[in-house]
Amino acid sequence: MASSTPPHYSLTAWKPYQNHPYPQRNHRQNPNHHHQHNNRRHRNNPKLAAAHKFALAKPPLPSPHNSGNAASATAAAAATAAATANDTEDPTFPSLPALNAPKSDLGPEFSGRRSTRFVSKMHPGRHKTNVGARRTSVADEALQHALRYGKDERGLQNVLLTFEPKLCGFGDYTFLLREFGNRSDHLKVVRCFEFAVRRVRRKNEQGKLASVTISILGKLKKVGLARSVFDTALREGYGNNVRAYSALISAYGHSGKSREAIKVFQTMKNSGLKPNLVTFNALIDAYGKGGVELDKVLQILDEMLKNGIQPDRITYNSLLAVCSRGGYLEAAKHWFDEMVYKGIDQDDVTYNTYIDALCKCGQLDSAIEIMSQMPAKNMVPNLVTHSTMVAGYAKAGRSDEALSIFNNMRFLGFKLDTISYNTLLKIHLELGDFQEVVDICKEMDDRGVPKDAGTYNALLAGYGKQKKYDGMTRVYKEMNAAQVCPNLLTYTTLIDLYSKAGLYREAMDAFKELKQAGLELDVVLYSALINALCKNASVDSAVSLLHEMTRVGISPNVVTYNSIIDALGRYMTAEADFGGSRPSCPMFIEDLTENKTADAKEDSRIMKYFGQLASERVGPSKKDSRGRQEILCILGVFKKMHELEIKPNVVTFSAILNACSRCNSFEDAAMLLEELCMFDNQVYGVAHGLLMGYREAMWVQALSLFDEVRHMDPETAPAFYNALTDMLWHFGQRRGAQLVVLEGKRRRVWDNVWSDSCLDLHLMSSGAARAMVHAWLLNIRSIVYEGRELPKLLSILTGWGKHSKVVGDGALRRAIEGLLTGLGAPFQLAKCNIGRFVSTGSVVATWLRESGTLKVLVLEDDRSHPTSGGIHKIPDLQTLAL
DNA sequence: GCCCAGTTCC
Incomplete structure (x- = not known):
């Protein structure tokens, strides 16, 4: 919970500040003392010193006003209440303080399977609305004509020529540029710019047109075109200004090209221009979108401060976005709090970005908590806030709760947009609810919500991952029919999934199309x-x-x-x-x-x-x-x-x-x-250490490592536990393997592993599953010895095994069959389900009471180096298992 | 005039 965040920040997950704690909040009462202290401490490390200078900037006057809208706080409260009700932490999964475990050294990237392609997107809804743009009524008329008759270059040219005498220079042309941008029509943007720049008189206005055009093209991810416009502007003498450079930096950012962005920044300085607040903001944002390391961002902040430029709300929002994309949770907390401390207004973008950072790091409770604080700041959780939460729950594998928030969005009357539908589609695709998917697509059509490349990409990936290749091909045809232009991600998805399916012809076709489309x-x-x-x-x-x-x-x-x-x-x-x-x-x-x-x-x-x-x-x-x-x-x-x-x-x-x-x-x-x-x-x-048998000495470190793995994707954590267990099992460290797998179970890495009547091994590797069978049988044995009755029917499910395509015919089933036979455990394959071993409670109880059974069930390590009188006691098997 | 939030991917 955010409210329980300690006044100083945990440093475990954030390398740049590893040994340099943030000042505590109450330090503000005596900032000078700490300023000096920190300067001294960081004398040899300008980066850290700068970061601290930033952190310790003078406390400002209290902010007299808040941004944000004053819409219904009731709706917000209802939303929050509903969402909170959905976020019940499972009480059987307590947090694990890990005794004296050493603080972890792992960066956030360790547990991350986060995306490594960070490309921003075009938000038509987030464009400058153009509503209040200074334009004449002729501009509106020209726009309508351009849209109707300007399908090709000549047509557009004609429309512009027709209206030219009446269009009033810069304001009208900017309006047209933005409207073309809103319609993702980059060609019209370019042509309109070329036309307009010849018809405004002053260099100043030509410069304005250029920076607006660069900005629009950047948002459309046409950075090549943006660059051409920039180069033209430079060549023709109206592009050598801070705004054009800032727009170009931003354009590279939108295409995820942070290295190019920094080059432009350097060039700009070399040509004698002084970057301003907007330039730095654009650069920080480009870094975020390019997914660069936090320390590079801190360097830019450092430079910004050295130039006497104070960060504003947008700087902080961009910093929070860096954290959200890179998983820098501690940094996000710090900057979010620092905005309050420095009296910088937090707006809905601040909140939504911060909530997203929390969600991406699996901190769903904190995210809900922060969302519930919005009404007090005169903000209402909006569509983006809710979509963020839906995606957060979906990412954590909690699709029920995600869907419940989505239903609440409907209930609250949000006008659902393409992105929120895309999120919803992904959830149902992962659940395999294909009828639901079809229904949602129809609902989008009925409500006039346009499907974009993201929609189709989600559908392609969803069908492909469920091995429904016909569905994939059908969706791709629909996409073409709907004239939605495939993007790089579309082709990546097609090529990836077709290749995985062995459909190389199809993959090759997709590759050819990609090249034809001129994508890189x-x-x-x-x-x-x-x-x-x-x-x-x-x-x-x-x-x-x-x-x-x-x-x-x-x-x-x-x-x-x-x-x-x-x-x-x-x-x-x-x-x-x-x-x-x-x-x-x-x-x-x-x-x-x-x-x-x-x-x-x-x-x-x-x-x-x-x-x-x-x-x-x-x-x-x-x-x-x-x-x-x-x-x-x-x-x-x-x-x-x-x-x-x-x-x-x-x-x-x-x-x-x-x-x-x-x-x-x-x-x-x-x-x-x-x-x-x-x-x-x-x-x-x-x-x-575990492999060598230094288990007791190693266990505290092991727990600390497991803590790192806690907030991982639902698929990544099992893969980790499976791999570690398999390796130990393979080399005869079987008790060690069992401790690891039971620790995984305790941390709910696998869902519902066992009950008294059933052991579900599906999604476990063969080593993990075998170690688990031993543990479960010992657990059942303790029930027998406590004099309690076993359930009538006992089952061991091997599901379809992790890598097996045929139900019940996986390597896992064979491994378990071999294990049970070797143990002499009286289980048989169920008649109707070849992935399931069954027995009756009474037969198993009899076997468990036999004299030799305990000996075969208890696992030992081949190599063992017990620490005599070790201080770190490993919990015994029963404690872990129960 | 230039800068900020939610979806789709290995």
């Missing part, structure tokens, strides 16, 4: 291609593509590397991949930044890969044993990530553990983990 590949698309190659063909091709993308100037990210590591762990020994002359892996990866001179033929190369995939139709050959060579490869890739400053995350960790699980050499696996401790002792230290 980005890191996400490259990563999707690399992933497809890893999963379906060869690590070797994937690595060439990795070289390729680097060469054309697209930097791989953690997701790209995770695919490679995962593939190395799985398929590295497929001999065919290397044509008999396999280079040593670390070197292979090393030359990644070399070879920049080769001709750019990436398109044809990608087509060639698709061709290979489509014609060969062979999966990678699998081999059970993994050796030193592959382990060295993974180490090499990890080092490369370190060099490139790509921070590994929990997915990387899981992939490495999975590789260890497939490695037959304990020594090699232990060596890998030990080497990796040099890069990240907390994460790999725990894995290595």
Whole structure:
């Protein structure tokens, strides 16, 4: 809860300020003292010093007025009450203070499976409304004609020429530009600019037209066009001003190109212009949208302050957006509070952005709490606030509550828009409610809510992930019929899902269309291609593509590397991949930044890969044993990530553990983990320690690591626990494996794992499931020994196993069958469900009472180094299990 | 005149 936020901030998750606590709130009573203190402390670190200067800016006068509207507070209260009622934390999942656990060193990126493509979007509703624009009535008439007769270039030209004598210069042309922008018609924007700039007299007005046009094109994500307008303006002598530069920086931001944005910023300064508040705001925003690290943003803040520019509401809003996208929760809390402290008005954007940051970090209760504070500030949670909450609950896997908020939005009479419908669609698509999906689409049509690329992308992804490829193809046709222009994400989705399905022809067609549409590949698309190659063909091709993308100037990210590591762990020994002359892996990866001179033929190369995939139709050959060579490869890739400053995350960790699980050499696996401790002792230290049998000494650190994993995506956390457990189980650390899996259960990583009558192993890896079977049977045994009766029917569900496509025919079922047979446990396959093992309570009770049963159920580690009289006592099995 | 919030993706 926000209200319980301590007056000083936890520093665990936020590296830049790791050892530099924020001043406490009550420090404001004596700011000078702390100012000096902090200056002294940060003398050798200008960045931190600046951050503190920022944090300790003079307390301002109390704000006499608030922004925001004064609409019905009743509606807000109702909304809040309804939402709060939905946010009941499960009391059986207490928070875990972890005793004396050391504070974590992990950055927010560790647990993040957050998007690594940060591109902003066009919000037609957020355009300058143009309502009060200074224009003549002729402008409206011209607009109508332009829309009707200006379908092609000549038509537009004619309309403009016709109206030219009556249009009143700058005001009217700006109006037209904005209206074309509102209709996402970038060509009209450009033509109108070209026309208008020749017809206004003063350089000043030409400059205005240019910056408005650059801004509009930027928001339409036509940064190339924005750049051309800028260059033209510069060349013709009306573009060398702060506003044009700021607009261009913003335009790069809207396309997620923060590196280009900073270049423009540099150029601007080099040409003698002094960046103003708006420039800095645009740059901070571009950083947020480009997903850069927080310390780069702090550098910009530093520079801003050094130039004597004080941050305003929009600066803070942009900073909060940086936090929301990057998961910098502590920073978000700090800046949100600091706005109050400095008397900077918080508006609905502030609240919504902050609420979004909380939601993205899984802090749903805090988000609700903040939302409930809005009415007191004369703000009503609006459509965006509610959509944010819906998405937040959906992301946390709490779709019931998400849908309930959505229903409340209907009840409150919000006019639902495309984005809120898109969010709703995604939820029903994930639930597999396809009839509901169809109904919602119809409702959108009936209510005249336009479907955008986001709608279709959600539909494509939703159908594709449920393996409904016909549905996907149908949606794509509908999208074309509705003349909604596919964007890069559309093609990424198509290529990714078709490739995963082995439908390479379709994937190749999508790729061709993408090229025809003139779109440029980005890191996400490259990563999707690399992933497809890893999963379906060869690590070797994937690595060439990795070289390729680097060469054309697209930097791989953690997701790209995770695919490679995962593939190395799985398929590295497929001999065919290397044509008999396999280079040593670390070197292979090393030359990644070399070879920049080769001709750019990436398109044809990608087509060639698709061709290979489509014609060969062979999966990678699998081999059970993994050796030193592959382990060295993974180490090499990890080092490369370190060099490139790509921070590994929990997915990387899981992939490495999975590789260890497939490695037959304990020594090699232990060596890998030990080497990796040099890069990240907390994460790999725990894995290595548990593997080596230093369980008791390790457990407190392990708990602290598990705490990090707490607020992860519903799919990421199980993958982590599965991987760690599998690795331990594989190397005979079975009691350790069991402790990990029970800790996962205690933290509700898997839903409803067990009851007295049923053990549900679905979504568990084979190691996790086997460790869990032992624990569950011991639990059942304790019931028998307490003299209580067992349920009549006992079931063990293996579901469909995590990676199996056929119901009940997964590796998991076979593993469990083998385990039960080995234990002599009297379970049989259910007749009507081949993924389910059943028995009766009485038969199982009899078996549990047999003398040898306990011995086979209790797990031991192969390697154990108990700490004599250790201070960190591990809870015993029963405590954990119950 | 230039700058800020919610959806779709590896």
